[in-house]
Amino acid sequence: MTLITYRDAVRDALREEMHRDPRVFIMGEEVGVWGGSYAVTQNMLREFGDKRVRDTPIAEGIIVGAGIGAAMGGLRPVCELMTVNFGLLASDMLINHAAKLHYMFAGQVKVPLVVRAVGGSGRQLAATHSQSLEVLFAYIPGLKVVMPATPYDAKGLLKAAIRDDDPVLYIEHSLLYPIKGEVPTGDYLVPIGASDIKREGKDVTIIAWSRMVHVALQAAEILGREGISAEVVDLRTLRPLDMEPVIRSFMKTNHAIVVEEDWRTFGIGAEVAVQIYEQAFGYLDAPIVRCAGAEVPMPYAKNLEALAVPTAGDVVRAAKELIG
Amino acid sequence: MSAENHISRHEALGLHGEDVHELYYQMVLTRTVDDRLWNLNRQGKVLAFASCLGQEAAQVGSAYALAPDDWLAISYREHGVVIARGMSVRDIFAYAYHRDNDPNTRGRQIPGHYGSQKLHILTASSPVGTQLAHGVGSAWASVYEGKREATIIYFGDGATSTGDFHAAANFAAVHKLPVVFLCQNNEWAISVPNTLQYAVKHLTERAAGYGMMGTLVDGLDVIEVFGATRAALARAYSGEGPTFVEAKCKRLRSHTTEDDDRRYRRREDVEADRAHDPLANLEAYMKAASLWDEGVARQAGEKAAAEVEDATQYAEASPLPKPSETLTHIFAEVKTDAHQNDD
Numbered sequence: 001m002t003l004i005t006y007r008d009a010v011r012d013a014l015r016e017e018m019h020r021d022p023r024v025f026i027m028g029e030e031v032g033v034w035g036g037s038y039a040v041t042q043n044m045l046r047e048f049g050d051k052r053v054r055d056t057p058i059a060e061g062i063i064v065g066a067g068i069g070a071a072m073g074g075l076r077p078v079c080e081l082m083t084v085n086f087g088l089l090a091s092d093m094l095i096n097h098a099a100k101l102h103y104m105f106a107g108q109v110k111v112p113l114v115v116r117a118v119g120g121s122g123r124q125l126a127a128t129h130s131q132s133l134e135v136l137f138a139y140i141p142g143l144k145v146v147m148p149a150t151p152y153d154a155k156g157l158l159k160a161a162i163r164d165d166d167p168v169l170y171i172e173h174s175l176l177y178p179i180k181g182e183v184p185t186g187d188y189l190v191p192i193g194a195s196d197i198k199r200e201g202k203d204v205t206i207i208a209w210s211r212m213v214h215v216a217l218q219a220a221e222i223l224g225r226e227g228i229s230a231e232v233v234d235l236r237t238l239r240p241l242d243m244e245p246v247i248r249s250f251m252k253t254n255h256a257i258v259v260e261e262d263w264r265t266f267g268i269g270a271e272v273a274v275q276i277y278e279q280a281f282g283y284l285d286a287p288i289v290r291c292a293g294a295e296v297p298m299p300y301a302k303n304l305e306a307l308a309v310p311t312a313g314d315v316v317r318a319a320k321e322l323i324g
Numbered sequence: 325m326s327a328e329n330h331i332s333r334h335e336a337l338g339l340h341g342e343d344v345h346e347l348y349y350q351m352v353l354t355r356t357v358d359d360r361l362w363n364l365n366r367q368g369k370v371l372a373f374a375s376c377l378g379q380e381a382a383q384v385g386s387a388y389a390l391a392p393d394d395w396l397a398i399s400y401r402e403h404g405v406v407i408a409r410g411m412s413v414r415d416i417f418a419y420a421y422h423r424d425n426d427p428n429t430r431g432r433q434i435p436g437h438y439g440s441q442k443l444h445i446l447t448a449s450s451p452v453g454t455q456l457a458h459g460v461g462s463a464w465a466s467v468y469e470g471k472r473e474a475t476i477i478y479f480g481d482g483a484t485s486t487g488d489f490h491a492a493a494n495f496a497a498v499h500k501l502p503v504v505f506l507c508q509n510n511e512w513a514i515s516v517p518n519t520l521q522y523a524v525k526h527l528t529e530r531a532a533g534y535g536m537m538g539t540l541v542d543g544l545d546v547i548e549v550f551g552a553t554r555a556a557l558a559r560a561y562s563g564e565g566p567t568f569v570e571a572k573c574k575r576l577r578s579h580t581t582e583d584d585d586r587r588y589r590r591r592e593d594v595e596a597d598r599a600h601d602p603l604a605n606l607e608a609y610m611k612a613a614s615l616w617d618e619g620v621a622r623q624a625g626e627k628a629a630a631e632v633e634d635a636t637q638y639a640e641a642s643p644l645p646k647p648s649e650t651l652t653h654i655f656a657e658v659k660t661d662a663h664q665n666d667d
């Protein structure tokens with residue numbers, strides 16, 4: 001095991017996969033000399049050359065669209081979008097094409113494409129650069145959506161995504177890049193479509209993904225000191241959504257809180273909650289609680305931005321009310 | 325043009341009399357297929373599809389120039405392209421009837437959106453212009469793997485207004501990709517005339533703006549289309565980058581079976597357009613080049629009619645897609661139980 005940052009975990013996954021498989025290449029805006037807008041591809045141009053680390057013109061639709069064509073042509077492109085917000089400019093390519101071609105052409109073609117993008121808020125980048133848009137893409141059958149919370153998962157899931165034969169949208173959180181965690185020294189994969197228990201507990205199940213896993217863990221720590229034992233489930237993948245560990249946990253705790261950075265209405269928490277209702281109604285001791293983003297285009301001012309995103313304090317308060 | 329000129333045109337391109345006969349047959353077949361599909365639509369047997377009547381020369385002539393390894397990114401109107409590429413008429417009809425034995429999409433797409441890995445036909449796009457992005461990506465893959473392959477991208481005049489067109493043209497030019505942008509300018513985008521799509525005289529004027537070569541051709545002339553496409557392919561193979569080919573042609577029917585062009589076109593104009601018939605054009609060429617006799621025409625017509633009749637019966641007798649397969653191929657591999665890997 002070595003202790004590395006989330007950023008290094010993503011980069012190591014890319015580098016290892018590029019060394020393993022010559023068909024893997026990177027394209028996107030600023031990925032070359034600049035090294036990626038969040039420094040993920042730093043030094044990779046020097047290591048792999050400009051055939052495999054390719055700066056493109058500024059056109060998200062073509063980055064993903066050409067990625068689709070290259071993937072159908074037998075390559076394994078990793079396309080980088082500077083942020084998931086700009087992914088909206090490529091949403092036709094992701095939703096109307098990448099997600100559907102394998103199905104519409106009856107399995108004839110595969111689209112082994114990875115689209116990496118940064119999502120989430122917390123850097124005072126305001127409304128058009130701070131969104132959690134995962135629900136838009138997780139809604140689409142045929143598209144896999146992965147959102148790692150730790151360096152271990154970031155590396156293992158990205159390697160799995162690159163080896164996966166389906167299109168995968170891999171969303172990183174900008175505030176997670178500096179966090180550190182243990183990763184194995186050798187090659188390993190984290191399966192796509194498998195949720196993970198990040199902390200065991202017995203009184204309440206807290207469900208989260210991406211950065212909110214850390215908020216949930218922080219809350220669980222505080223609750224633990226106050227005698228409430230919280231179990232934290234990290235969804236890791238939003239489609240395919242693995243509810244089994246959530247349901248198993250809920251059957252034990254009979255209480256659930258979903259912590260989500262995205263907006264509450266129509267958000268992922270709504271889906272998670274309804275699946276718990278459907279699959280474990282008899283185990284319900286209280287309504288499921290959502291700690292979600294405020295329904296507002298993200299404000300710029302630091303104090304206002306902080307108010308728009310769930311905090312550990314919000315989760316602790318919710319848990320205490322719930323367990324009461 | 326004199327007969328001498330005609331002869332020198334196909335021979336100058338290295339085409340033999342047999343090639344011209346083959347081009348003629350493929351165009352006749354395309355038209356026969358198109359006519360039959362249109363009639364079947366009116367009988368309620370085949371749902372919405374886009375006719376390529378009037379565009380046979382642009383389609384067959386360009387596809388005929390391709391090498392087997394080249395790739396095609398197409399739109400929804402390219403029946404002549406897939407015929408020239410070698411798709412069987414049976415497969416075309418099994419698709420139109422959305423049957424289980426259709427190798428294209430097996431009941432999963434609207435008729436006419438062909439896709440065949442075997443024939444190197446990428447998945448046809450229905451959102452206008454999107455195949456341009458896929459096509460440049462396919463060309464990228466060829467270059468990346470050091471293969472001597474080009475990708476030809478088919479699209480209409482309307483598609484040149486999209487962001488994808490601009491982005492793809494620029495991307496291909498910047499990276500010098502082996503792409504042939506083949507625009508079939510049929511003067512219409514549904515009911516909108518091309519005067520409302522662009523303000524230049526010819527779309528080829530735009531090519532310079534991307535730093536690529538532009539070639540304007542008479543899309544009613546199959547030999548000319550063939551020649552321009554082959555020259556563009558030669559540039560592509562030798563690393564000179566993309567070429568924009570504009571083939572001016574006519575759309576001789578409504579946009580699709582679901583459209584009625586009487587709402588926006590004067591009948592005299594439609595009648596006048598009918599005089600611009602690529603098949604009649606080729607017939608005249610063949611006569612002048614002494615490649616024509618009534619037997620050729622009759623044989624081609626009979627053979628095409630027989631193929632289409634056979635394919636219609638084949639499709640009618642074929643089974644519908646199995647309901648049990650409705651949910652197959654959503655993902656490439658079916659994950660059974662993620663937790664088995666985990667423990």
Ligand SMILES: Cc1ncc(C[n+]2csc(CCOP(=O)(O)OP(=O)(O)O)c2C)c(N)n1
Pocket residue numbers: 401450451452479480481482483484510512513514575579
């Ligand atoms: C992105 C998108 N916008 C609108 C449409 C509706 N639409 C279908 S065909 C068409 C016209 C396309 O014209 P052109 O590119 O000239 O091709 P043609 O149909 O003439 O072959 C339009 C607007 C669409 N399919 N996709």
Ligand SMILES: [Mg+2]
Pocket residue numbers: 480481482508509510511512513514
């Ligand atoms: Mg048109």
